[in-house]
Amino acid sequence: MTDAVLSLRGVGKDYGKRTAVGTIDLEVRRGEIFGLLGPNGAGKTTTISIACGVIAPTRGTVEIGGIALATAPRQAKQKLGLVPQDLAIYEELSATQNLRYFGALYGLRGAVLAERIAWALGAVGLAERAAEPVKQYSGGMKRRCNLAAGLLHRPELVILDEPTVGVDPQSRNHIFDTIRALRRDHGMTVVYVSHYMEEVEALCDRVAIVDRGAIVALGTIEELVAAHAGKGFELELAGDAAAARAAATAHGAVSGDGAVLRLVPTGALAPAIAAIEATGARITSLTSRGTNLEAAFLALTGHALRDGGP
Amino acid sequence: MIVAAIRKDVWLLLRDRGALISLFALPIVFILAFGSMFKFGDGDHQPRVIPISYPAGSELGRKIQRAIDGTLGVAASYVPSDAEVRARVVSEAALAGIIVPADFDPAHGRRIELVLDLAGPIQIRGPLEGVLTGAVMRALAPVDLGALPAMVDVRSPPGLAQPLPEASGFQISVPGNAVLFGFFIALTTAMSFVGERRTGTWRRLLAAPVSRSAALLATLVPYYLVGLAQLGFLFGIGAGLFGMRVAGSLPALVVLSMCVSLCAVSLGLLFAAIATTEKQLGGVGSVMLLVMGLVGGCMFPRVAMPAFMKSIGLAVPHGWALDGYFDILVRQGTTIADVLPNIGALLAFAVGFLVIGLWRFRFDA
Numbered sequence: 001m002t003d004a005v006l007s008l009r010g011v012g013k014d015y016g017k018r019t020a021v022g023t024i025d026l027e028v029r030r031g032e033i034f035g036l037l038g039p040n041g042a043g044k045t046t047t048i049s050i051a052c053g054v055i056a057p058t059r060g061t062v063e064i065g066g067i068a069l070a071t072a073p074r075q076a077k078q079k080l081g082l083v084p085q086d087l088a089i090y091e092e093l094s095a096t097q098n099l100r101y102f103g104a105l106y107g108l109r110g111a112v113l114a115e116r117i118a119w120a121l122g123a124v125g126l127a128e129r130a131a132e133p134v135k136q137y138s139g140g141m142k143r144r145c146n147l148a149a150g151l152l153h154r155p156e157l158v159i160l161d162e163p164t165v166g167v168d169p170q171s172r173n174h175i176f177d178t179i180r181a182l183r184r185d186h187g188m189t190v191v192y193v194s195h196y197m198e199e200v201e202a203l204c205d206r207v208a209i210v211d212r213g214a215i216v217a218l219g220t221i222e223e224l225v226a227a228h229a230g231k232g233f234e235l236e237l238a239g240d241a242a243a244a245r246a247a248a249t250a251h252g253a254v255s256g257d258g259a260v261l262r263l264v265p266t267g268a269l270a271p272a273i274a275a276i277e278a279t280g281a282r283i284t285s286l287t288s289r290g291t292n293l294e295a296a297f298l299a300l301t302g303h304a305l306r307d308g309g310p
Numbered sequence: 311m312i313v314a315a316i317r318k319d320v321w322l323l324l325r326d327r328g329a330l331i332s333l334f335a336l337p338i339v340f341i342l343a344f345g346s347m348f349k350f351g352d353g354d355h356q357p358r359v360i361p362i363s364y365p366a367g368s369e370l371g372r373k374i375q376r377a378i379d380g381t382l383g384v385a386a387s388y389v390p391s392d393a394e395v396r397a398r399v400v401s402e403a404a405l406a407g408i409i410v411p412a413d414f415d416p417a418h419g420r421r422i423e424l425v426l427d428l429a430g431p432i433q434i435r436g437p438l439e440g441v442l443t444g445a446v447m448r449a450l451a452p453v454d455l456g457a458l459p460a461m462v463d464v465r466s467p468p469g470l471a472q473p474l475p476e477a478s479g480f481q482i483s484v485p486g487n488a489v490l491f492g493f494f495i496a497l498t499t500a501m502s503f504v505g506e507r508r509t510g511t512w513r514r515l516l517a518a519p520v521s522r523s524a525a526l527l528a529t530l531v532p533y534y535l536v537g538l539a540q541l542g543f544l545f546g547i548g549a550g551l552f553g554m555r556v557a558g559s560l561p562a563l564v565v566l567s568m569c570v571s572l573c574a575v576s577l578g579l580l581f582a583a584i585a586t587t588e589k590q591l592g593g594v595g596s597v598m599l600l601v602m603g604l605v606g607g608c609m610f611p612r613v614a615m616p617a618f619m620k621s622i623g624l625a626v627p628h629g630w631a632l633d634g635y636f637d638i639l640v641r642q643g644t645t646i647a648d649v650l651p652n653i654g655a656l657l658a659f660a661v662g663f664l665v666i667g668l669w670r671f672r673f674d675a
Contacts, residue, residue, distance in 0.1 A: 049513075049674070052516075052517040053516065053517060054513050054516045054517050054674060055674040056674070073519070073521075074519040074520075074521070075519070077517060077518060077519040077520075078519045080517065082513070082514060082517040084510040084513050084514055084517075085510070086509060086510030086513070087509065087510065088509060088510030088511045088513060088514040089509075089511065090318070090322060090509075090511065092321075092322055092325040092326070093318070093321055093322065093325075097318070097321055100314065100317075100318075101314050101315070101317070101318040102514065102518075104311055104313075104314030104315075105311060105314070105515065105518035105519070105520055106518060106519060107311075107519070133325075149514065150514075
């Protein structure tokens with residue numbers, strides 16, 4: 001018997017002739033914080049939309065807590081909490097009014113609903129401002145209210161889609177603390193979708209790297225770094241950096257700005273250096289990098305995360 | 311869950327000043343304006359005053375004045391000079407006037423003058439000309455026509471119940487604007503769908519353990535009830551403030567209003583299925599609803615429209631709704647059975663809007 005809380009088997013989505021998500025197989029284990037990392041447009045949101053039953057897959061099956069989403073959607077969705085990337089709350093209403101409505105969607109009512117609202121607002125640090133219209137909140141507070149709306153029914157699985165977009169560091173840290181507490185105190189499983197490398201590194205036990213509608217690697221951060229990020233180098237250049245960058249592209253994945261060039265070579269480093277120097281550019285320093293997730297991402301996809309794809 | 315959705319949408323509506331004004335306050339302004347326009351006379355049930363001048367002591371002048379006074383909807387008022395009669399028509403203080411010359415002799419071209427703005431609309435000019443010419447001819451008749459036995463009976467044909475006596479213009483302007491603004495709930499409904507999609511709350515709703523039909527109903531039902539409340543409010547204001555009366559049965563008014571609100575929210579679903587932004591709805595949707603209201607007779611009674619326009623009016627639900635309301639408010643004894651064709655037509659429109667709306671609606675847009 002599997003301990004997977006979320007299983008995607010052969011899941012994909014086509015829009016006409018365009019494939020948004022190829023074929024994805026994924027299992028999220030009970031109690032883990034699982035990262036879904038990829039640039040904007042990689043297919044992350046489409047994948048989680050399928051996982052939540054918001055859009056129907058063109059192929060494949062989804063199970064939440066062992067229940068097939070296609071055959072028992074209401075039971076499966078009861079185990080799931082979604083925190084969308086958009087601020088999916090009514091800004092004219094107070095946090096309490098919002099949560100009262102969203103709680104009712106999960107069958108919560110009366111004293112139970114009141115207790116859950118108090119708990120969720122306390123968990124995200126909004127208890128004292130619960131009666132104020134959400135439109136009076138700061139960006140970070142709105143994000144935390146958005147998070148609370150996905151937690152009310154204490155789901156087994158919470159999917160957070162880019163939950164820290166546009167928030168201040170203080171609110172971001174608060175959201176991180178809340179996520180860790182959800183796992184620690186309530187045993188919730190979390191899928192954390194982001195294009196922020198450092199957030200995924202800080203939070204997640206395992207990570208799936210998504211690019212162009214497919215999972216290109218999956219494992220713990222240590223596994224991904226060990227397997228894919230060992231050959232990264234940072235070169236400082238003098239002379240024609242643009243020509244050097246163009247020459248290096250033929251020998252591996254290239255990123256970096258101006259005189260700094262980061263290279264994950266596809267083979268040995270020497271041919272790449274020779275090609276750079278052949279352009280007339282001079283390498284003033286060479287540092288071995290490749291000890292973090294960013295280098296692994298670069299090696300796997302051939303482009304930096306912030307580039308959003310080649 | 312539907313109850314929670316109703317509560318949430320009522321909260322939202324109460325905080326949306328623009329929607330409250332357009333749904334509840336603006337119709338009252340229109341009812342007042344149109345109700346005043348449709349009055350026939352200077353006040354409720356007052357005849358239109360026709361200034362008349364004739365030489366002092368003219369027996370013919372007095373006979374014509376009496377004949378006008380005996381005519382339904384008009385009353386003569388003596389003024390001392392011909393110029394005063396003409397001045398009143400020019401200044402629009404009067405729609406028409408009569409001047410009886412001292413040397414009245416039709417055989418030699420010295421006729422009675424009917425003073426009328428010949429550039430006025432035929433709908434007003436025609437009946438006035440006929441009424442006043444008839445009064446003059448009765449006064450000139452060689453015998454006392456009033457002493458003859460009645461030769462004409464004025465009756466509604468079988469199937470059309472007797473109207474309320476002395477119905478005011480508000481009998482027309484209240485239902486006209488109730489229907490016009492009642493259908494604007496379609497826009498509010500569609501805006502709600504598009505807004506929920508834009509903000510992501512629709513996505514959150516679809517991720518909840520709620521069926522897609524329940525998700526639709528969670529938006530349609532609250533606005534259906536708001537639409538009903540709006541119609542109830544407007545008819546209540548019409549009766550309480552403007553003296554509108556219900557000549558037929560109250561249940562018929564309620565059932566017809568339920569059908570109007572259903573039709574309006576169904577149209578809202580169709581709008582939401584077609585439009586992708588609130589800007590589109592605010593522009594195209596508003597114009598469409600205004601045109602439908604105009605064609606359906608909400609602003610100008612269909613009865614006064616040319617035959618072609620009258621028939622086009624029944625191609626929109628507004629026309630059927632207004633015809634039904636007219637029967638219920640004006641014709642005495644009108645029952646639900648009498649307005650069944652209107653109810654049927656409104657339900658057919660609602661089903662049509664729902665079917666096309668559901669066919670085109672993108673849940674995951």
